[in-house]
Each structure stands twice: as structure tokens, then as C-alpha cells.
Amino acid sequence: MTSGLASPRTPRRLLAWTLPSDVREPILGDLEEVFRRRRRRESALRTHIWFWRETAWISASFLADGVRPRRWRSRTPAPAQQLATRGGGGMDLHVDVREVARTFVRRPLFTAAVVGSLAFGIGATTAIFSVFNALVLRPLPVRDPAALFQVVHRGDAGTFDSSTQALREHLTTHATTIEGALQAGASDVTVVIDGAAESLVGQSVSSGFYDVLGIDALIGTVLPRLAASGAPERTAVISHRYWQRRFGGNPGVLGRTITVDRRPYTIVGVTRPAFSGLEVGRPVDVTFPLDEPEERLFWQSKALLVRLRPGVTRETARLELDRLLQQYLDADKRMSPRSRTQAFRALDLQAAGSGIAGLRDRYLRPLTAVLAIVTALLLLACANLAGLFLARTAARQRDFAVCLALGASRGRLARQLIGESLLLSLLGGVLGLLVAWWGVELLLGLVPDLGASGDLRAGPDATVLFFAFLASAITGVCIGAAPAILAARADLRDALAAGSRTVVVTGGTFRALVGVQVALSATLVIAALLFTTSLNRLLAEPMGFVAEGVLMLTLDGGGAELEEEQLAALQRQALERLRGLPGVRRATFATIPPLSGNEDGKPIAIPGVAFATPDDGVLQTNTVGPEFFETFGVPIVRGRGITARDDRAAPQVAVVSESMARAYFPGVDPIGRRMDVGRGRTGGQIEIVGIAGDVRYRDLRTPAPRMVYVPASQRGVEETVVFALRTDGNPAEWAAAAQRELRALAPGIPATDVVTLVGERNRRLVNERLLAAISSGFGVLALVLAGIGVYGVVACAVAGRTAEIGLRLALGASRGALVWLILRGTLTLVVLAAMVGGGVAFLGRSLLATFLFGIAPAAPWAYSGALALLVAIALIAAIAPARRALRIDPVDTLRQV
């Protein structure tokens, strides 16, 4: 948008385009004058909104005024420039637009149908693109984002983005190709203010973080630079979002002390609203210095970003930084040669101008797939509407012929037709922006990870608006092209010849358009069948627990300075309180709840058993409270579960999972056998008392791990445990009450991550759900559109062959033969087109395979299923026109021939 005082260019152009030439200049001048006047007392945003609104009203008024025919006679001398344009005689565009608007006002239903479907198509595409844009394309609000790159390491074991503080200093000191380097890592932190704890996203950053990015504070200051040797100050910068939410935007926040993970920090500044950290979709609340001098040499999972000097190419910088890295590694005595080849064969620079990986990596591919699906649908809608326009043009062929005969140029006619479709598609595009806004909400609702952070919802920026405009314009041209060519080619004599009212001319093009629709819908339907089957297979996978009715919340005692005994007592009391809630049937806690993705491998020993490999000596363990199996609905196959009686005084016990029992006690009953869990423990102190069913801990695709369950009261206390409640009805309804109980018990300890187990399961299926929902929804829509297209083809065929059919009927042709005559061509078209669509799906099978579970991307039944569906739809679409053909009266037709 234009800064300064001049009015925005886009609406000005729109006005210049819609206004009649005689009032164009004065109205534009008036608006400019008022714009500048208002701009002096109002904000830029308000003035721009005003300008756009005036533009819309004035354009609409003149277009509507043009629709009412009024003769324009003026005795005032026309201005010179107006004469010039008239003399030029070429593009008086507003005349065309008025002409076009007039034809649409006369046919409101047709117009509404076209604009509606375009709005939907363009809106859906724009919605996906806008999230895609926010996630992938939108640059960070920093100085010259294109010069920012992330340092990543490539080795035999893959790609790594870890770094050390010493490496950053080494690069900053010695590299000549970079202006500076920064290191930053985001993590969940516990922040305590006035005794109330909260879990936030924190970010520890190296010195120079804000300098290298080139951003400043909204109020206060950004982190002061560290002295080269001196101890860092404990200062923190908070985000605008957090400042507004927690402190109500009070500037008095500067100088306040907050506790971040048990350390006090003084707030010295608030960042600008636009900047929310380096990772898109994970806004940072609190930023504090990376200040562990003793960890200078440790490789940590913190991003290392460099800013290239102006004029330096990525490759030049990469070569230098790689050389410096190898130098650094040579000097690093702690690194074994093996880990060096595993991770550090080469250094790579990845563009970081639009943020660093995170959500983007996880959702880029599904979003790309969804974008492909909606684009296919938009194309399909285009083909459909092109057919509609073509049919309409054919019906108006006589009108066009008359116009041509009266001296209108063919170019003018073609322009009029393209203008018609463009006007409709642009109108559809404007409405599409509304659909897109709604679509973004819907999409973010389907993908809670994306929806949770506010920054993907930010309104459409210039890129998105341009995308929507481009999509509308291309759509408009696509739709209008075929009719325009047809009109320009129209043969005068043919069209004007008496009795010639056929639409045969359009046959070939029309059939081709329907073919495109059928092919696209075949591809969409195959994808939909594959995605939904895959989702159902995943849902049918045995998880090993009953997800419905379970609420979970995490109590993180790490932030409070409690003795082990106090912490254990606190966890016991919390369990008591949660059990006491009405509607809670059972409650337990565990270090690792199902599907959490967490792991806790511990060395084990079984007296009398020697492990074949060292890996066998490590098992996943879960430290659980009483009634763990009952609460999560995990079946006890043999023996018993863990109860409240298994306390410190009782003999030590463990429950093992079925797969563990199979692997370690093949052919033997493990119950009553003894084992040890934990480093250096021997002697068989623990007795195995039960076998539990296998539970999936990582995700739905990964098989259940071999697991040992030990009672929490017989082990050391864990700082962080997850409480689980089995409730009556919807577990989410108990979330607030459960949190209240825990807060009342321990106000300084945050109860975070309140989730339902069903929600967790769905979160792990979010890509699959998204693709299944969108592809099947759009697949159905595609089938409907294709059906309408096929109906059009059959109806045309019947209309064009009325005489022939009548003649055949008169000559005694059977009804079956007639129906076959009508259907033959159409069915051939549908089958051929569906095969083309199937071919497209087959070509994309490697892309499809990455989203599928338990089904091959080339599963023959999906292809044959799609073909069968399309043939069925085609037959249904053909019923009405076929019946019409059979009702043709041979006598009537013979009379006409």
C-alpha cells in the first residue's frame, strides 16, 4: 500500500476502469482531494478504508446507473482529452462493462450460480494458500530477511541443526562473509509471577540476537549485549502478545521481576507486535539470554542463524563457514571421529528469511497436497462454467451474427464475452475472500496445532490478495476463452440462415471440457478413496487403551523447590482430590501417558537371562500410580495390575506388557519371575505380578514398545507426572474443575497441557483427517460437477439429433438400441477421461504414498471404484435426456425434416 499522502493506486485504477470517461477525471480528482484532507487528521488505515469504500460505492452506482438505459446528451463542450479517446475509437472499456452488467442483471439466477461457485472455488484455494503463505512464504518482520540463513549440518546420519555457543563465537569472529550470527532455542518454560505459575513458550538467545535480526523494542530496550567475559545480566524481554494478555499493556511492567524456570529475571523491554519469534506458528512469550558459560562447548538443539553481508552469495558464505566449522571441529577434543562423520560431513545454509523449521516441516507436505486438491477443484469448476458459458454463447449465436452483420467487429464481440466472464470471476474473487476468511478458520480448526498460535490467522496480506486476484483473472479468462473464440469464428451465413438454431458447433469443445471435468474428478475420487481408507485403517489399529472418557493434565513440580517427600505427598494429595471430583470414576498418574511420544529407557536385568545384544538390556519403563490400567482401560491379560497397596513398605512389583513377556520369557509364565530395573541394580528385587496388553506410546503407526510398569510409590519421585481421570460423559467438561483442584492444592505449580486422550489421538491423526475430510468433501463435489457436465453433453446430443432419433423411431428402431445410440459416445468419453484421471493419480503415487497407512497408493480397487462411481454418475445424469429422446414423436420430427 502507498505510504505518504497519495491515495492507493489499486482502487484508483478500478475507478478509472469503471467510470464513464466524461466523469472519470473530476471524480478521481475530488476523491484525491478529500483523501489528502482526511489523511491529515486520520490514520492511514482509516483513510484507506474510506477510499476503498467510496470506490466500491461509486463504481457500483455508475455501473447500476449504466444498466438503466438513459441517453446521454450534453451541450457542454467535451474536454479535449475525451475527444481524443473517442477519436481513438478503441477501448472504451466502461461501455463493455455496462453492457456486460446489463446482461447479468437480466439473468440473476445464472449470475448467482456462476458467482457462487467461483466464490467457493477461489475462496477455498485462497484459504489454503493464505495458510501456506503464512507458514512458508511470509518473511519475518526483520531487516532484510532474505540475507538470513540457518546453519545446518549434514552427515551420514542425516541433517542436524544443533550448535554450540563457542561455534557461534568462532564464526562471528572469523567469518568475513557474514555480518553476524545468532543462536536461539525455544522451549516450554514455567514462569512464576506473584506466586502464580504459568507454562509459556520461552526462548533463550545469544548476545546480538536482536542486532543481527535488526529489530528494536516497542517499549524499553532489547537485551543488552553481553560483555565479552563478564557474567550476563538476568534480563528478559517479553512479547507484545504476552504483555497485553498478562499485564494489560501496562508500561509499568518494565523493571518487574519474573521467575523463569526458577531463576529471577528483570523485564527490560517489550517487542513489537509483528515479531513473535523465529519459528512460525510457535509464538514466543519470554526471551532471556542464553547464559550457561559452562555449557559453551555443548552441542545443543538451538538454531544458529547468520546474516550474510550485502553482495555475498550463499555459496561463497557456505564455503567459508564450512571451512571455519571444520577448523572448529578439529579443535574440539570432545568429538569422536564417528560422531563427526555421522553429523558433520558438510555445512549447509538454509534460507531463514521466513522463519525456521518447526510447524512448517510438519505441515508443508499435507498443505501442499491440500493445495493441489483445491486447485484441481477450481480447475474443475472452471471447466464446468466454461461449458455453461459455451452453451449460452451457442444459444446467442444468432444475436452475435446480427451484431456482426450490423458492423460490430469480431474483436469487440470476443472482448465482450471475455469481459463477461472476467467480471463474474472478479466478483466471485471478492466474495471468495470472504469464503477464504471462513475457510482459514475451518482449516485451523481441523489442525489445532496451526490454530493454537495466533499468527497464522493474521489477515490476508498483499501476497494473498494478489493470489486471489490472479486466481480470479485466470479463471475468468479460462471460462471466457472458448466462447470468445467461438464468437469470433462465427460464420455469418450459417448463423443467419433460416431455421438454423443448432448448437452443433460447440459439440467438440463442449465434450472436451466435460472430459477434463471427468478426468479431474477421477483423480480427486481416487485420492479421496485412498485417504479415507487409510484413515479408517489407522483408526482401526488396536491402540491398547480406551481413549474415550479420559482427561489428562500435567503437574510440573520442577519449578517449585520441594523436597522429594513433599513432592510425593503433593502428588498423592492431588490424586485424592481428583478422585473426589463428582463424575470422576477413576484417577491415576504416570510419567508416560499413552500416545505421548515420550520414552524412558532404563537398563534392566533378569537373573539367569543373558541378553543377546546390549540393546536388549534396555527397556521402556513407565512409573505409574495405582489403577493405571483400569483408568486407561488397558486389559490385564494375566495376574494383576498395580494397586495402592504396592507402596514403599510392600515387596517391589512390576507389570510387564505382552510383547515384553513374549520376547523375554518365551514359552515361560513370567508371573512370579523376578527382575531389576535401573542402573546397577541386581539380585532380582522386583517380582513380576501381571501381564498387561500392549499400548501404543509413540503414535498410531508405530507398534507398541516392550514395556515395564513399576509403581510410583516404590521408585524415586518424578518431578513431572501426568494425571489421568476416567470420567462420565465428555471428559473436557471436567478440565476446569480438575485444574481448580490442583491450583487450590499448589498455587505455585502449574497444571498444564490439559487434554483429552481422544484429542491426543486425533492430534496424531490430524494430517490424515485433514486430507480425508478435504479430499472426500471435494471428491463428492467433483462428482456432482462432473455429473452436471455429463448431463449437458447427453442433453446436447439428444437435442442435436432429434431428427435422426425421430427417423430411427419411425423406421422401427428398438428403444434399447436408441438408448445405446445416445449413451455410447458419452460412456466412451467418461471411461477415457476417467482413465486419464487415473493415470494422473498413478503418476502422483509416490506423493500419495507418504500420507497412506496400510494401503498401497496404486490399490486397484480405488481405481476401479472411482471408474465405477463415475460411470454410475454418468448413467444417472443421462436418465433425463434419454427419457426425453424416447418420448420424441416420430411424426413431429418427420414433418420438420
Next chain:
Amino acid sequence: VRGDQNSVSREGLGEFEQMVLLAIMHLGDEVYGVPIVDEIERRTGRAVSRAAVYVTLRRLEQKQLIESWMGDPTEERGGKARRCVSVTPTGRQALRDARAAIDQMWRGLNPRLKDVR
């Protein structure tokens, strides 16, 4: 094409047309879109649709009730000329007719409307 020319005088003036014409009369010299909108808003105390004013001005000129000429372009208007208007004698006559017609309709009603207030 319908014969618009004759119907103009018979149609009479719409309320908004009268407002625009009266605003032009009030303003005197150098009358164009911006001051017309300002004048109507100032006198009536209501927000006026700029689009309606432009469409009305064009219609009034079609009916030959006003005439217009292009002024000089100024920097303040982004180098665009203004279109100045003035009321033609036909326009003044139309205003007088409209006023007379309304006055006729009002005659004798004042006492009754007073009660209503």
C-alpha cells in the same frame, strides 16, 4: 429507445436532486463535487453518499438543469482537473416549480401539524 427528453420536465425533481441543485446555488462560484457534498452535509447534518451526488450531477446535466466545464488541474488533486457546475435557467425554473408544487401541497396543513408536534 424511449423519449427521455420530454419526460424530464414532467417528472419534476426528486428530493435529492433538489438538495444538490440548492447546494450549487448556495455555493456560487467554483462549485464542484467536494464542496457540494460538504455543503449538503453541513446544512442537513446527515452523511451524504458521494456516489449518489455524482450520479445525480450526471443526471441533472443530462436533463440540462446544470451545465459544467472543466477547471484547471491542481497538485492537491493529484494533477486532476475539477469539473465545475452551475445551475442553468431551466434548472432555476425547475427548482421554482418544485417549490411551488410543494407549497401548494402544504397550504392549510400547518395548524394540524402543529398539534402533532
